Amino acid sequence: MKIAILPGDGIGPEIVTQAVKVLNALGEQFELETAPVGGAGYEASGHPLPDATLQLAKDADAVLFGAVGDWKYDTLDRPLRPEQAILGLRKNLGLFGNLRPAILYPELANASTLKPEIVSGLDILIVRELTGDIYFGQPRGVRECPDGPFKGQREGFDTMRYAEGEIRRIAHVAFQAAQKRDKRLTSVDKANVLETFQFWKDIVTDVHKEYPDVALDHMYVDNAAMQLVRAPKKFDVIVTGNMFGDILSDAAAMLTGSIGMLPSASLDANNKGLYEPSHGSAPDIAGKGIANPLATILSAAMMLRFSLNKEEQANRIENAVKKVLAQGLRTADIYEAGTTKVGTEEMGNAVVKAL
């Protein structure tokens, strides 16, 4: 089995190194091949997603991705900026199904900015559509405003869109995920304002007929943002579009106070996937050896489960992570008095030992 390793920028290389170490310690035969992406891709060959990197990702059975982005690339033209690499990978590989768990480990309950009773035991899954919506819709650009009170001025514009089949396939992913959990799905839309999301709501309601064992409800995105703050534990699985999912999944991750712990998976129609931590490239702490590698290690576990069909090895990694937390080991981002502060490499070594 071939795994493309794309470390990227900032803390990306450090945390991916630890995840690779954990993968290698499983005693399985993986073919790992590394390629530059993001700012590193731009440095190497003038583009954030070099052709060879994209080809490697296409040829591999799964992609383990670190993080991209650094302030030094902020002045580049948009098509050359690091984050275009991740958008390009999603689109070119057809990775439409983004699974983002927001889990609060009991040992880390204090890390949240929310009161313990509101978040302790939090375990929700956000299913975000990842290749449609206003992220990729055409036409878009800056043009002369064609009508209305601002006619003749310049205007920026984008197109939000979802086709029926696009909504159906992400709805299936979400209903099936709910079936494996508490069997409750909340579809988040803005059907009271947007045609796209009235259509979304209608299609999700239709797909629901195939999953009578799952309880479906619909919630407006503004209300969902409120309920995540008010009573996040009431959710089980949330499914939503690319744009709303971007916002809500980050808010949900932050509820845990330990975004350094949260993995994510982005899957295509055949469960090939790209796996990356939910946090970013944190250039401010890059190279200091203090970044938390656990989100990336847990992303590798998701990769074993979803793309490589190795549930048992996935569980081994997840249990090892729980064990090091129980041992009191903490990187700086989740450190509190009474625990043991460790660096990136020590944390990776501890997980290997706990396997």
Next chain:
Amino acid sequence: MKIAILPGDGIGPEIVTQAVKVLNALGEQFELETAPVGGAGYEASGHPLPDATLQLAKDADAVLFGAVGDWKYDTLDRPLRPEQAILGLRKNLGLFGNLRPAILYPELANASTLKPEIVSGLDILIVRELTGDIYFGQPRGVRECPDGPFKGQREGFDTMRYAEGEIRRIAHVAFQAAQKRDKRLTSVDKANVLETFQFWKDIVTDVHKEYPDVALDHMYVDNAAMQLVRAPKKFDVIVTGNMFGDILSDAAAMLTGSIGMLPSASLDANNKGLYEPSHGSAPDIAGKGIANPLATILSAAMMLRFSLNKEEQANRIENAVKKVLAQGLRTADIYEAGTTKVGTEEMGNAVVKAL
């Protein structure tokens, strides 16, 4: 001075009654005229925004609005649903500038789901553009998908757009609001993905030249959703588009745990405005006499300040509200042990007494 009173649905009539009582107790001469809106408008004349109601709102110097919506209208066609009234009022009256303060009163610090140290003293202002963006952009609808892998299927679509002048005028509102506060403005966009918001960012940056005393920064909407949960007090004024503002302002309001306390203003180019509580119509508690009227009373205070040029009377109302809170009076939504639970009318009477 003529004020249009639009109570609406659910708890709308009860809470507006209290705000009107407070206005009448100021000893000023206001001409108040009431009209049905939302579900009540639909019942009265078959449309959520009856012509006579819209005409009254146009003729008035300001509009005091309760809330609209009830489950019983959920099955109506979208153009007939209660919330279309508020969209219609915004668009027809040109109310592009939405000011939504999120303030945590010291007495209510416990009401928040966030830890006291994260939110105590919270005082942020969200400036949301209210008549543009994907809310009103044409074309929109359901059509045959014109291209790509889903070609030929049905698809829902909408258009996001912002013209230069539209961005400039809301930027001016936001910079001027920041000048009266801590002189810090965060413009929230998604310039890394959307053409509309790269354009937004460029124009806001340009308007900044006229306000050198205000510190401007730019933040992606997903990050803003995270920072609101992580460290909301770091914000002073936030300015953003209609869609992102809808989501972020509700999240920010919920941080306080006391959305029943939060007023809002929606202003046109001449400071004529519509004033409404940030909460909804709460049909589940309508008619029970337990709804919190303070957000509506504080909305009346904003009306006096922004549209009627009566700063002193606005302050009188705001101080009266602080006084009743200090006296320990609480409606059910903000009640906690050790305080005195009162109903909607008692709360209104207490504010009148405290004036």
